[in-house]
Structures are given as structure tokens and as C-alpha cells.
Amino acid sequence: MGNFRRVPVGIVGASGYGGVQLVRLLMDHPEVELVYLGGDSTAGKPFADIYPHLAHTVNLSIEAVDTEIIAHRCEVVFLSVPNGLACQIAPKLLEKGCKVLDLSADYRFSNLATYTAWYGKQRQDTATAAMAVYGLPELYRDRIAEAQLVGCPGCYPTASLLALSPLLKQGLIIPETAIIDAKSGTSGGGREAKINMLLAEADNSLAAYGVARHRHTPEIEQICSELAGHELTIQFTPHLIPMVRGILSTVYASLRDPGLVRDDLITIYRAFYRNSAWVKICDPGIYPQTKWACGSNLCYIGIEVDPRTGRAIVMSAIDNLIKGQAGQAIQCMNIMMGWDETLGLPKLGFYP
Numbered sequence: 001m002g003n004f005r006r007v008p009v010g011i012v013g014a015s016g017y018g019g020v021q022l023v024r025l026l027m028d029h030p031e032v033e034l035v036y037l038g039g040d041s042t043a044g045k046p047f048a049d050i051y052p053h054l055a056h057t058v059n060l061s062i063e064a065v066d067t068e069i070i071a072h073r074c075e076v077v078f079l080s081v082p083n084g085l086a087c088q089i090a091p092k093l094l095e096k097g098c099k100v101l102d103l104s105a106d107y108r109f110s111n112l113a114t115y116t117a118w119y120g121k122q123r124q125d126t127a128t129a130a131m132a133v134y135g136l137p138e139l140y141r142d143r144i145a146e147a148q149l150v151g152c153p154g155c156y157p158t159a160s161l162l163a164l165s166p167l168l169k170q171g172l173i174i175p176e177t178a179i180i181d182a183k184s185g186t187s188g189g190g191r192e193a194k195i196n197m198l199l200a201e202a203d204n205s206l207a208a209y210g211v212a213r214h215r216h217t218p219e220i221e222q223i224c225s226e227l228a229g230h231e232l233t234i235q236f237t238p239h240l241i242p243m244v245r246g247i248l249s250t251v252y253a254s255l256r257d258p259g260l261v262r263d264d265l266i267t268i269y270r271a272f273y274r275n276s277a278w279v280k281i282c283d284p285g286i287y288p289q290t291k292w293a294c295g296s297n298l299c300y301i302g303i304e305v306d307p308r309t310g311r312a313i314v315m316s317a318i319d320n321l322i323k324g325q326a327g328q329a330i331q332c333m334n335i336m337m338g339w340d341e342t343l344g345l346p347k348l349g350f351y352p
């Protein structure tokens with residue numbers, strides 16, 4: 001087979017839900033070799049002790065985070081750690097030449113004052129933050145291709161921005177009227193134990209949370225403002241829904257032209273996403289289910305117009321752990337490395 005060489009990659013935060021998805025997907029990726037797994041409380045343990053179902057295929061152990069060692073072994077590093085940690089690790093890895101993909105919120109904001117205001121964490125890495133590119137390939141493919149550091153989007157922003165972007169970019173809606181109502185499965189909260197994620201709390205129940213103050217609001221607003229060409233505020237309400245995986249985001253916005261009908265919007269969306277293999281626009285009258293996307297890197301978008309209110313109603317469904325997190329990070333890596341964007345990513349959902 002000649003001298004084919006796989007690119008060595010590492011994951012910091014391998015024991016978490018994002019980490020285990022990255023492990024699963026990267027083990028099957030044809031261009032990379034997983035050579036490093038890092039963590040904190042699990043450091044020193046074989047990965048298979050944490051996830052025995054992968055014992056037959058992963059024989060790496062979790063190591064304490066040492067940026068010298070990581071940079072020595074890895075060309076590409078995924079940081080799947082809680083907010084506020086990547087900004088301490090990434091600058092050292094970048095300095096040593098690694099490409100870095102951060103799954104947390106640390107490198108999603110072009111204005112660090114916004115990050116500090118919403119996340120309550122002071123930052124010293126202004127220059128590093130200025131290098132970062134927002135990792136939503138369907139909008140920023142060209143920037144990602146040139147980037148050394150990508151701040152991968154949150155799960156709600158991924159679903160919501162894919163639904164809203166064509167309307168904003170083409171100037172089809174009155175931007176200030178946009179309202180996002182989104183529902184997420186409990187894996188969105190990560191693997192750490194939390195009372196509201198207990199089966200007894202979350203099962204058979206549905207509630208909004210973070211109303212008028214969820215930290216994904218400024219992230220969505222940042223990108224929407226860029227698309228609209230002026231500063232925007234967006235109403236965003238997340239809900240926790242009793243299932244494990246999936247986000248359904250429903251976006252409402254008033255159309256500027258009351259003459260636009262559903263099929264016009266479907267045509268516009270299909271044109272907007274014509275080069276985006278991971279976005280599927282549903283046929284007229286078809287509205288997506290989270291189950292369709294589950295296990296895949298796909299985002300399904302359904303579109304309707306209510307002629308009585310003059311509003312567009314756009315529904316997007318993703319798997320929060322794949323297109324909303326680990327899959328999207330790998331999609332970005334593919335672009336950064338000059339590979340096909342779809343490489344190593346699941347194209348079909350589990351269904352049912």
C-alpha cells in the first residue's frame with residue numbers, strides 16, 4: 001500500500017459524551033489514527049474501563065493533560081471539555097503547531113466581552129481567540145479551510161442557525177421578529193450527574209429552562225447579526241424533552257413579502273444548501289423528526305408558510321451529539337485537512 005500515513009489525532013475529554021462519540025467516529029475515519037485520549041478524573045484508567053462496549057476496539061488509556069506530550073504525538077486535537085478549559089489548553093497546542101477543534105463555547109465568540117458577560121469567565125487569550133473561526137461549515141466553509149483553531153458551535157445554535165440562515169442571508173424576513181423554540185434530549189447536558197437529568201425528574205415531563213437567559217442566545221445572535229448586516233436580538237427558548245438524543249428547533253419569523261409561499265422558500269433553501277451534503281430540505285408538507293437524524297451527521301429542515309399570519313415556520317432536526325457536536329467537529333477537521341467533508345461521518349440515521 002506504499003507509504004500511506006494516517007494523521008495522528010487526540011481527544012481531551014474522552015470520557016464525556018462528546019468524547020465517546022469522537023472516539024467512535026474517529027476509530028472508523030479512513031484518514032486518521034487515534035493516538036491520545038486525555039481527561040481529568042478518569043486519567044490513568046483504560047478507556048475500556050469507562051466504556052466496556054468499546055473494549056474490543058480501543059486499547060488506549062486516558063492520560064492526564066500535558067500539552068507537550070499531546071503536541072508531540074498529535075497533529076489534530078479535539079477539546080471536548082467544559083467551558084473555560086479550552087482557553088487554557090488551546091494556546092499551548094497552537095503554539096506547537098497543532099490544529100485544534102474546540103467543542104466548548106470558548107472560541108465561538110468574536111467579541112470576548114460577550115463571552116465574559118454570559119459565561120462569567122475572564123480570559124487572557126485575546127490573540128488566540130482572534131484566530132478562531134466559527135465552525136458551522138454550511139456558512140463558513142472557506143474560513144474553516146484556512147483555520148488552525150475552530151470554535152465548534154453549540155447544539156442549539158447549530159439546529160437554529162441552519163433553519164434561520166437562508167431567511168436572514170436573503171433578507172426574506174423582518175429579522176427582529178425571529179423566535180426560536182427548541183427542544184433537546186438530556187444527553188445535551190453531558191455525562192456529569194445533575195438532578196434535573198435524573199430519569200425521575202426528566203421522564204414523562206416537558207419544561208422550558210434558561211428562559212430569556214440561555215447562553216446560546218448571544219451565540220445565535222452573533223451569527224444572525226452577521227447575516228443580517230446589523231446587530232440583532234433573537235428570542236430563544238430551550239426545552240428539555242424526555243429522550244436521550246436529538247434537537248428539534250422551530251423558528252418563526254414574519255416574511256417581508258406576504259406573497260411568498262412555501263414552495264418558494266423550499267426552492268430558496270435548496271439553492272442555499274446545494275453544496276451542503278449534510279443538510280436535507282424536506283419535500284412540501286413534510287416536517288422532520290429527531291428520530292430521522294439520530295446517529296447521523298444530518299440536519300433535516302422542513303418549511304411552511306402560514307398565509308394567515310405571514311410567518312415562515314422552519315423546523316430543523318439534528319442529533320445533538322453528532323451534527324450538534326462531535327460529527328460537526330469532524331466535518332470541520334475534514335475541511336481543515338482538505339478532505340471530503342463527508343469522510344468518516346454517518347450518513348444514515350438509526351431509525352427507529
Ligand SMILES: NC(=O)C1=CN([C@@H]2O[C@H](COP(=O)(O)OP(=O)(O)OC[C@H]3O[C@@H](n4cnc5c(N)ncnc54)[C@H](OP(=O)(O)O)[C@@H]3O)[C@@H](O)[C@H]2O)C=CC1
Binds near residue numbers: 040043081188
Ligand atoms: N452534549 C452535547 O450535546 C454538547 C456539548 N457541547 C460541549 O462539548 C463539551 C463536552 O461536552 P460533553 O461531552 O457533553 O461533557 P461531559 O460532561 O460528558 O464530559 C466532559 C469531559 O471533560 C473532561 N474534563 C473535565 N475537566 C477537565 C480538566 N480539568 N482537564 C481535562 N479534561 C477535563 C471530563 O474528563 P474526566 O471524566 O476525566 O474528568 C469529561 O471527559 C462541553 O463544552 C459542552 O458544552 C457542545 C455541543 C453539544
Ligand SMILES: CC(=O)N[C@@H](CCC(=O)OP(=O)(O)O)C(=O)O
Binds near residue numbers: 083103104155156240
Ligand atoms: C439539554 C441541555 O442541558 N443542553 C445544554 C446545551 C449543550 C451545549 O451545547 O452546550 P455548550 O454551549 O456549553 O457547548 C444546555 O442547555 O446547557
